[in-house]
Amino acid sequence: MTEPVFPLRSLAEVATLADRLPAPDATMAEAARTRQAQLTKPQGSLGMLEEMVELMAAVRGTARPVIDRAQALVFAGNHGVCAQGISQFPQEVTVQMVANFHSGGAAINQLCRAAGAQLDVIEIDLDKPTADFTQAAAMTEAECLDAINRGAAAVDPAADVLIVGEMGIGNTTIAAALAAGICGGAGADWVGMGTGVNPEGVARKAAAVDAGLARHAGLDPMGTLAALGGREEAAMAGAVLAARAHRILVILDGFVCTAAVAPLHAADPRLLDHCIVGHVSAEPGHRRLLATLGKKPVLDLGMRLGEASGAAVALLVLRAALECHNGMATFGEAGVSSA
Structure with missing residues (x-):
């Protein structure tokens, strides 16, 4: 550069x-x-x-x-669209799960230890959820830029490989909205059960996505990220861009992570040329999104946890490939x- x-x-x-x-x-x-x-x-x-x-x-x-240093970045954020009843868990769970990450009790802690990755958890303004995108843009440009730049700053320039993931109650709805905003379709084409909502909850998710799409139609890809995304999604996008600047291979996680970088692909497909997708999520929209992005997942294990868990398992596969x-x-x- x-x-x-x-x-x-x-x-x-x-x-x-x-x-x-x-x-x-x-x-x-x-x-x-x-x-x-x-x-x-x-x-x-x-x-x-x-x-x-x-x-x-x-x-x-x-x-x-070779992999001398692997970094795992998990970003956490909260979402105003939760006011639409799209999750069975309150947003306080985001804070509680971040504490679990820091104390070493989550799945991603165990998987990073097995895969030999340094885990860094970055919570972004958990006390300040984004706006409800059915009523207004989730983030202003300044807020979106701040999250992108915070994600970029979290990347270790000395890493050989980076895995990225997220935590945030409501963010499978965010992922569905971003996927629909970038790739087209209606909410029902992209939403899934997330953390386990019932059919009525899935219908509320689809309705929220449709309302967001109607309110924020006609935006460019990064405008769509600001209007429909969340801080952790913007931070993941920033981390992916910074990894490119440092010539670091990226292993993307599941549906939320892939949706977070879909605006980058829409802005210029070359921006994801340094990325592998670690796995295909059980969330129904992920396979469709991967087809749109032209990305082939490493694994198909029926996982839908988030937290960079699928990417961490794929890191084990990458290590095996390099050993050979x-x-x-x-x-x-x-x-x-x-x-």
Whole structure:
């Protein structure tokens, strides 16, 4: 980079970032692909493991990428649209779960320990929920920018890989609204049961999304993030952009996380060229959203927890892929005929 990118000064800057941030190195991807062809296995026989290594080689700028440092970022925020009865849990649960993260008692704590990732939990103004997007824009541009820049600032420049996730009561409704706002369709096309709401709750979620779409139609992608999103979604988008600036591979989590970066893809699809999707969520909108973004998930385990939990499991798969790439013998080294 020839000039500092962060903090961003306007949402309009996002559409220019693909030309200002380092792009994946196709030469290094090809070098990794060449090495894969020399290893003691049939070509392509490790499937997506090989694809993951090639992308990491391109992002990190080396044919033999390694993970010396993995960072997990979980952002937490609260949402005004909860006033519409779209969650079975009160927003106080967000605060309580953040405390659980800090004390080490959540699923993501255990998964990060297993995957070898440093977990950082960033709560963003939990005492100040966003506005109810059925009545007004969830965030002003200044509020959205603040969350984006806070997410960017949380990224460790020394990390080799970043996994991102969230916590926030009501944020599957936020994800559905963002997905519909970016990709089209109605609320009923995107909402799911979230934390376990009944059919009447799902209907309230769809109605809230439809009301938000009607109120905030015609906005550009980043305007849609501000109008329909939440602080933790904006922070995840900022972290993904900062990871690109530092040439860090990103493993995205489930529906909420993917919806959070959908506005980046809509602003310029190249902005997600350094990202892998860790898993496909059981939330019904996620598979459809991945198809729209052209992303293939690493895992399909029926998970819908959030917290970067699916991304953390995918990090274990990435570590396995790199062990094979860097540790296997070539045909020549092993004295095995390749033909």
